[in-house]
Amino acid sequence: MYPAPFLYHRPSGLHQALELLSRHKTDGVILAGGQSLVPRMNLRQETPKNVVDLNRIADLSTLAVVDDVLEIGAMVRHQSLCWDAEVSGLSLPSGFAQLLGRMAGAIGNLPIRLRGTIGGSLANASPKAQWALLSLLLDADIVIENAGGARCERYAEFLNRDGRTTLKPGDMITRVKIKVPSAHWRYGFAQLAPQQNRPTSAFALAAVTLQDACVRDCRIAVGACTPVPCRLQALEDWLSGRPASVDGGNDLADVAKAAVRQQAFDLEPYLEHLAAVAITRAVAQALGH
Amino acid sequence: MEDTELHTVSFKLNGHVQVLQVAPRRSLTHVLDQECGMKSARVGCGQGDCGSCTVSVDGVPIRGCLLFAVQADGADIRTAEALADPAMLAAIRKAFKKHRAIQCGYCTPGFMILAEYILRNALPLDQAVQTLSANLCRCTGYSPIVSAVTELLALRAENGCGP
Numbered sequence: 449m450y451p452a453p454f455l456y457h458r459p460s461g462l463h464q465a466l467e468l469l470s471r472h473k474t475d476g477v478i479l480a481g482g483q484s485l486v487p488r489m490n491l492r493q494e495t496p497k498n499v500v501d502l503n504r505i506a507d508l509s510t511l512a513v514v515d516d517v518l519e520i521g522a523m524v525r526h527q528s529l530c531w532d533a534e535v536s537g538l539s540l541p542s543g544f545a546q547l548l549g550r551m552a553g554a555i556g557n558l559p560i561r562l563r564g565t566i567g568g569s570l571a572n573a574s575p576k577a578q579w580a581l582l583s584l585l586l587d588a589d590i591v592i593e594n595a596g597g598a599r600c601e602r603y604a605e606f607l608n609r610d611g612r613t614t615l616k617p618g619d620m621i622t623r624v625k626i627k628v629p630s631a632h633w634r635y636g637f638a639q640l641a642p643q644q645n646r647p648t649s650a651f652a653l654a655a656v657t658l659q660d661a662c663v664r665d666c667r668i669a670v671g672a673c674t675p676v677p678c679r680l681q682a683l684e685d686w687l688s689g690r691p692a693s694v695d696g697g698n699d700l701a702d703v704a705k706a707a708v709r710q711q712a713f714d715l716e717p718y719l720e721h722l723a724a725v726a727i728t729r730a731v732a733q734a735l736g737h
Numbered sequence: 738m739e740d741t742e743l744h745t746v747s748f749k750l751n752g753h754v755q756v757l758q759v760a761p762r763r764s765l766t767h768v769l770d771q772e773c774g775m776k777s778a779r780v781g782c783g784q785g786d787c788g789s790c791t792v793s794v795d796g797v798p799i800r801g802c803l804l805f806a807v808q809a810d811g812a813d814i815r816t817a818e819a820l821a822d823p824a825m826l827a828a829i830r831k832a833f834k835k836h837r838a839i840q841c842g843y844c845t846p847g848f849m850i851l852a853e854y855i856l857r858n859a860l861p862l863d864q865a866v867q868t869l870s871a872n873l874c875r876c877t878g879y880s881p882i883v884s885a886v887t888e889l890l891a892l893r894a895e896n897g898c899g900p
């Protein structure tokens with residue numbers, strides 16, 4: 449199993465990488481962690497003539513909080529966000545730091561997480577990607593650069609409804625920016641897969657704040673079972689203002705199902721069911737049940 | 738297009754420096770096998786799914802089928818033939834044998850790399866099992882592999898350091 453021949457480029461700086469990408473717009477590809485690209489190259493589903501390896505560009509691997517915004521370099525590996533040593537220095541609210549670790553830890557398995565990157569995951573735009581779900585829920589900004597300049601796009605604009613991104617030949621994601629949520633937010637994340645470490649069938653992410661034992665703000669997103677991750681406005685409206693003791697009983701599951709149907713009307717019934725299960729679990733976790 | 742371009746790469750393999758000329762499309766696993774004579778890691782799926790290609794790169798387990806050998810320039814690579822510490826390698830072999838964690842053996846070198854990582858980092862049992870679940874084994878049913886690693890972790894805890 450050999451990929452088709454290609455020319456290999458290993459730029460040591462961002463500028464040089466962007467130049468290379470602009471020069472090879474028609475037949476060049478970015479190699480980040482290689483955990484999605486190389487399987488496709490091995491099957492010759494992709495046969496790029498020029499491969500630009502970002503692994504030696506140190507600037508792309510930084511993780512920092514700047515003015516209350518978490519900035520994650522495109523080449524930050526999934527596993528880095530699981531390691532206390534790397535995340536604890538950022539002084540993030542503990543619930544948020546834990547959420548990052550849990551979501552990163554839910555990706556594939558250790559060797560995959562040690563290589564795969566957040567930038568690669570967002571560019572790859574698989575509907576089953578945990579980072580896509582997180583980016584949608586927290587309104588992440590994606591910083592994209594090319595030889596001509598830089599732009600910044602809200603995740604909901606970056607990913608089209610058809611599952612394609614706004615990336616054009618020559619573009620590179622360089623950073624992801626997430627406004628650090630205040631410490632009041634509580635989170636729930638649930639992922640359903642036929643087996644641990646197998647691709648997930650449905651996952652859901654919920655974030656809530658409480659006031660006087662009632663839900664004040666609430667954001668809920670579901671993914672993997674839908675073509676793209678989606679926010680569930682109808683469920684968010686229903687949950688807002690309700691007592692935090694609202695249980696995962698029938699009402700919540702029914703409203704969740706209806707909200708999913710609004711976003712994706714032709715789901716297989718079993719996927720709709722899995723979505724509802726993931727959502728009720730995520731909401732229950734966020735509410736502290 | 739033929740392989741018009743060869744790259745010089747140099748890496749440390751099981752403690753010895755290797756300098757090679759490779760075409761960029763060749764995976765690390767292929768090069769270790771065909772150029773360096775390290776046959777333990779082998780390509781199964783080439784898709785990142787099975788883990789039979791797992792080698793240790795700079796101290797962590799990596800899918801060798803998804804890393805081009807040119808990318809390993811400057812890296813410190815270990816294969817199951819010579820894991821970091823000979824005493825640990827011997828202990829892993831003994832435990833795998835005792836618990837019958839090997840049948841056809843196709844997956845074994847990959848699991849040995851994972852086991853060595855687990856032991857070196859003294860992972861708690863739940864994380865150890867989670868780490869082992871990265872690789873596939875079609876023969877043993879996994880529980881013998883888990884038993885072997887559980888025993889190795891217990892030995893390590895008794896001795897205070899590596900078994």
Ligand SMILES: Cc1cc2nc3c(=O)[nH]c(=O)nc-3n(C[C@H](O)[C@H](O)[C@H](O)COP(=O)(O)OP(=O)(O)OC[C@H]3O[C@@H](n4cnc5c(N)ncnc54)[C@H](O)[C@@H]3O)c2cc1C
Nearest residue numbers: 478480481482483484485556564565567568571577621785
């Ligand atoms: C066995 C296995 C299980 C997996 N399980 C999961 C899972 O559960 N959840 C999950 O989310 N993912 C999973 N993955 C995929 C994994 O997370 C990949 O790491 C990720 O999808 C791609 O990241 P990468 O860094 O490896 O990118 P690459 O494979 O290097 O690149 C992927 C694509 O993105 C482009 N690209 C990469 N970086 C950039 C950039 N900075 N700017 C613009 N374009 C770029 C590349 O050109 C390529 O087209 C799994 C993979 C395997 C093999």
Ligand code: FES
Nearest residue numbers: 781782783788802
């Ligand atoms: S050969 Fe590398 S994971 Fe199967």
Ligand code: FES
Nearest residue numbers: 840841874875876
């Ligand atoms: S022993 Fe045969 S695949 Fe594991």
